[in-house]
Amino acid sequence: MIRENVHRPMTTTDPIHRNPHLPFGDQQTSPFYGNDILTVNQFSRDDLVYTFGVAHEMREMVTRVGTFDLLKGKILGNLFYEVSTRTATSFATAIQRLGGSVIQINEVKYSSVAKGESLPDTIRTMEAYCDVIALRHPEVGSAALAARYASKPVINAGDGVGEHPTQALLDLFTIVEEQGHVDGLTITLLGDLRYGRTVHSLARLLSKFDVKVHLVSPPSLRMPANVMAEVLESGLSPTEHDTLNGVLPKTDVLYVTRVQKERFANPADYESVKSSYVVDEETMAMAKESMTLMHPFPRVNEIAMEVDADPRAAYFRQMGYGMYVRMALLAMVLGKA
Amino acid sequence: MIRENVHRPMTTTDPIHRNPHLPFGDQQTSPFYGNDILTVNQFSRDDLVYTFGVAHEMREMVTRVGTFDLLKGKILGNLFYEVSTRTATSFATAIQRLGGSVIQINEVKYSSVAKGESLPDTIRTMEAYCDVIALRHPEVGSAALAARYASKPVINAGDGVGEHPTQALLDLFTIVEEQGHVDGLTITLLGDLRYGRTVHSLARLLSKFDVKVHLVSPPSLRMPANVMAEVLESGLSPTEHDTLNGVLPKTDVLYVTRVQKERFANPADYESVKSSYVVDEETMAMAKESMTLMHPFPRVNEIAMEVDADPRAAYFRQMGYGMYVRMALLAMVLGKA
């Protein structure tokens, strides 16, 4: 995907996004300058194109040069109310690769109404030190609450069963980088589509593109009705399947999630389906030569290690794409891209 | 307060301050070069003026530029034997905003005489890696002990019920920056004046200036006799009050601390006084237009959230002032200011 020169503001009407609020003399004309990143829904198709254009430039820069000082002197506050080493590390290296630095606050004691410090107070304390805040919090809506009080940009790094927009963006960016485009692709989501937050967000993002989506899961782990309704309204018409067999040969992107035994009331039901949701060399033999195999990680055994050496296995490269996307978002909200 | 060009050594006679002991080719003529920062008592009035002059420059630099490489390559060892996220973060961002970096050592296992490593050994190990050490330790006197063994500067980041000099300095610096001066002000300390370490240190610092001080607390939580004696000897004559009403209209700076229920033997006593020690919109309506409202944070409910939007509420800006003061101290002991 070639980067299009779309310099336009975010398409949201949420008042918290209207006023850029960065402290220093940065380019106030950058389209994302001072914005919070709270949900995938705030990204129009043009916003996605713009973001992935910047992320692609970040990828090329890291590959060729390793680092440059675009965000020199900027400090990221990595405020994690629950542990997520992978996400925290990705954000931390993203700012460091751009010459900035990070303050990691781990496992903040959870604040109730009765005791300790409220999230608004913690946020307003942190922003005295930082230029941008990445917030991980177990409660839905906490990122939006933080953004309402913060005068510095807040990036949602996962708020409970709510949103985890940078994960969804990196998933889509992986498709863009591996396949070269999104429109026209056949994308198959496999496994637990009921509880997996990542596939819900990815489906929402995909609905902005002209793609064919197959949903393969046990009947009890189908995509939830509300997500399906949203996606259908956007013009996507996903088809639902019990097994991969029928759709695999035409699939351009296979996105695997884990089917957990604990999700089944009857253990026998799990045993009868589990092998259908494991990707191994045999599976890959039936897949397209150009297919991209993805997984949000960590995996247990839903993708066999024998597949790791297959060039179509993109799940380790996916981590790198995540760093590039976060580099892009940090540069964008800080008025540097 | 305009920065005065006072380039003079610390006024202490403590032998540990006499010999600067920095390793590299820094300006050995800087007045604080190689000094430890252990107690507010080591600061003369001139030292305070000098320190706040540097801190004010740091504030302007951060506001205009964000960062500069005054301490590039310098490493701060943030050695915290007990958790204090706020203080640790403030020190960490202070060195990073000056181009240096930080090593955070959290919750060091407590060393007894019988087991594990002694503080002198840990300090002499740390200083092999770092250029300056910020030490937080639960035992009174530990910072002085560390400084005795260290060849690099040690900054006391709180030693038990002992000193926390950078907190006291940031409180006074907040007054300087918000009011423009200290002499001539009427300053009211409200709440628990018996157990609050911060108000004791602030009172000591204020006694070096020509100010009027009101102490408002429940009778059982009055300022301790030893602190009062020290302060009186310095020429300050604080007046004691049970309620804020009489002194509020003339107050230039209102410093609020929390009155904790647990401090009262009789719960009924707490219930009868607690509303007198809560600052809300009604309180602010009776206060001067130019008043500065401060709090060491975290707060629970002794300042109502409705007050946060009042321009006189300085408690979030206070965090920033803390970072500027710590930037100044780091630059000073490392021979750069």
Add this chain to the structure above:
Amino acid sequence: MIRENVHRPMTTTDPIHRNPHLPFGDQQTSPFYGNDILTVNQFSRDDLVYTFGVAHEMREMVTRVGTFDLLKGKILGNLFYEVSTRTATSFATAIQRLGGSVIQINEVKYSSVAKGESLPDTIRTMEAYCDVIALRHPEVGSAALAARYASKPVINAGDGVGEHPTQALLDLFTIVEEQGHVDGLTITLLGDLRYGRTVHSLARLLSKFDVKVHLVSPPSLRMPANVMAEVLESGLSPTEHDTLNGVLPKTDVLYVTRVQKERFANPADYESVKSSYVVDEETMAMAKESMTLMHPFPRVNEIAMEVDADPRAAYFRQMGYGMYVRMALLAMVLGKA
């Protein structure tokens, strides 16, 4: 030791060392470029000379300048499956003093076969973010396993009772820097020679030089037979002793380790020998003026604090040498030295 211009590849034939695998445009002709550092056995005498030459340059640079940007933009992943504050701090400051930065991952939840993420997956995730990985892990062989899967250099920071090569290298580098050379020295290892991993590795390294080695320990804590066999095969002929008295006057380097009470089946045995393994002023009075006194630290009481001020006490300087050695190794595997 003057740095010799030996630009030659590592002498190992292990296939994992053959192919440098660094991502960016670094000097691919550097002899250690892209190598893993897994064991002291991979270092030939020439490799040691080369490494210590670079480490000596690092020492001079830090002493004179403090820092320089040789590894600017490089990120070290400090992946510690068990806590080792000293080693983690040494690696972290090593990369920072060269202008790079660090991602610290502490106390990773231990992954079994049945649950959680495997070491190969974690390593391949980490390397998406980092340029080099320092791995501390409780299981023997884990560093080699990690290196097999990683495409970025892996440095073993201790794998259980296995290897801890950077510790052994810093011990030998301390001797080089304090004595000026290794050949011709009389080196005495004192204390628990049975369980102490550091003395085993040091003995292996010393066997590449022309030195006289004395082993002083209680009979029950002698050097293990397999280490003795290895060392004898290399041409070293250590002599074993029960007490220090006879060998102390001729000793150039005295390396002390702790004799732990728990190692003795019979407490009376411990009481009868313990004083023979404590170094105090009396011991130092009988030692050479030029002797170097070392200890891997932390110490409990096997070296009296009264000895700390003796210029022969090198154990605090030893920490600094560790940082210089790690700076050298990082620069070498990243193709910068």
